[in-house]
Amino acid sequence: MAKKKVSEEEIVSENEVVTEKETKKKAASKTTAKTAEKSASKTTKKTSKKEAQPVVEEQVEATPEVKVVEPVAEKSAQEAEEVLEYTIAQKLLSLYNLQQIYSKIDRIRIIRGELPEEIQDLEDAHEGMSTRISNYKEDIDNLQAKIKEQEAKIKEAQALIKRYTEQQDNVRNNREYESLTKEIDYQNLEIQVLEKHKNKFAAEITSKQEEIQTFEAKLAEIAEILESKKNELSVIVAETEKEEAELVEQAEALKVKIEPRLLSAFERIRKNARNGLAIVQIERDACGGCFSTIPPQRQLDIRLHKKIIVCEACGRIFIDHQLVESQNESAE
Numbered sequence: 001m002a003k004k005k006v007s008e009e010e011i012v013s014e015n016e017v018v019t020e021k022e023t024k025k026k027a028a029s030k031t032t033a034k035t036a037e038k039s040a041s042k043t044t045k046k047t048s049k050k051e052a053q054p055v056v057e058e059q060v061e062a063t064p065e066v067k068v069v070e071p072v073a074e075k076s077a078q079e080a081e082e083v084l085e086y087t088i089a090q091k092l093l094s095l096y097n098l099q100q101i102y103s104k105i106d107r108i109r110i111i112r113g114e115l116p117e118e119i120q121d122l123e124d125a126h127e128g129m130s131t132r133i134s135n136y137k138e139d140i141d142n143l144q145a146k147i148k149e150q151e152a153k154i155k156e157a158q159a160l161i162k163r164y165t166e167q168q169d170n171v172r173n174n175r176e177y178e179s180l181t182k183e184i185d186y187q188n189l190e191i192q193v194l195e196k197h198k199n200k201f202a203a204e205i206t207s208k209q210e211e212i213q214t215f216e217a218k219l220a221e222i223a224e225i226l227e228s229k230k231n232e233l234s235v236i237v238a239e240t241e242k243e244e245a246e247l248v249e250q251a252e253a254l255k256v257k258i259e260p261r262l263l264s265a266f267e268r269i270r271k272n273a274r275n276g277l278a279i280v281q282i283e284r285d286a287c288g289g290c291f292s293t294i295p296p297q298r299q300l301d302i303r304l305h306k307k308i309i310v311c312e313a314c315g316r317i318f319i320d321h322q323l324v325e326s327q328n329e330s331a332e
């Protein structure tokens with residue numbers, strides 16, 4: 001809390017310092033050399049009690065040699081007038097307008113930022129599905145090989161049965177006949193088992209083929225979405241590149257109208273703000289950036305916009321609703 005408060009005072013005092021200094025410079029240029037001398041002696045006495053820095057400044061400006069002083073004073077007066085033309089209200093509005101442009105740029109970057117990620121996810125899904133299909137196809141090949149194996153064994157068993165049946169015609173006794181019958185029965189059982197395996201593998205193939213069909217339908221679906229997302233991205237890139245460049249240009253044009261110290265404070269706040277908002281309005285008695293409650297007296301100060309006020313909790317600059325509305329109305 002204490003740290004945030006310091007940053008607030010920093011901004012406000014920075015602002016006041018600039019204004020004060022420029023006012024003095026302006027005043028200095030308009031006064032004659034005589035009054036400058038007088039005021040110089042006064043300020044020197046006065047400032048001797050103050051800090052060292054302002055003393056040096058005042059002394060330089062108030063040098064009795066008029067020829068040297070005049071051009072310097074005139075130049076700073078011009079600068080002063082440029083900055084002084086902007087009231088606190090105007091400064092706030094400049095920042096507000098800059099914020100609007102920045103937020104638009106942020107949105108473009110967010111949209112563009114999400115699409116490549118989505119495309120990457122789709123590409124991964126596409127690859128995953130393709131791998132699954134090829135794995136299933138490999139499984140089917142293996143099952144088909146197994147079926148062929150069973151068929152070969154069945155043929156072998158059938159050949160044995162045929163041989164044993166032929167041998168039965170040439171047996172010498174009953175025992176030999178019985179023994180061959182047993183062999184034939186055994187081979188018949190073997191064939192049954194092999195057929196069972198064969199059918200099981202064939203069923204597995206059928207179910208895998210069905211699943212492949214489902215996967216292929218999904219794959220086609222993914223490919224279609226992927227294609228449209230890729231097109232979307234290229235359109236967005238084409239569209240937003242121009243828009244973004246225009247917005248950046250607008251921001252640059254606006255930035256030169258804002259005093260550097262205020263602008264750098266604004267940029268610093270924006271950098272630290274999670275949503276990229278450095279200037280906010282009050283919404284339902286709370287900060288529009290961090291939602292902490294603003295006391296009524298502070299709200300009143302914000303409405304008066306006599307100085308730049310920042311949120312004690314998050315450091316964002318406040319701008320009054322009515323100020324924004326009056327600008328929008330005059331724009332219409």
Ligand SMILES: [Zn+2]
Pocket residue numbers: 287288289290291292311312313314315316
């Ligand atoms: Zn806040």
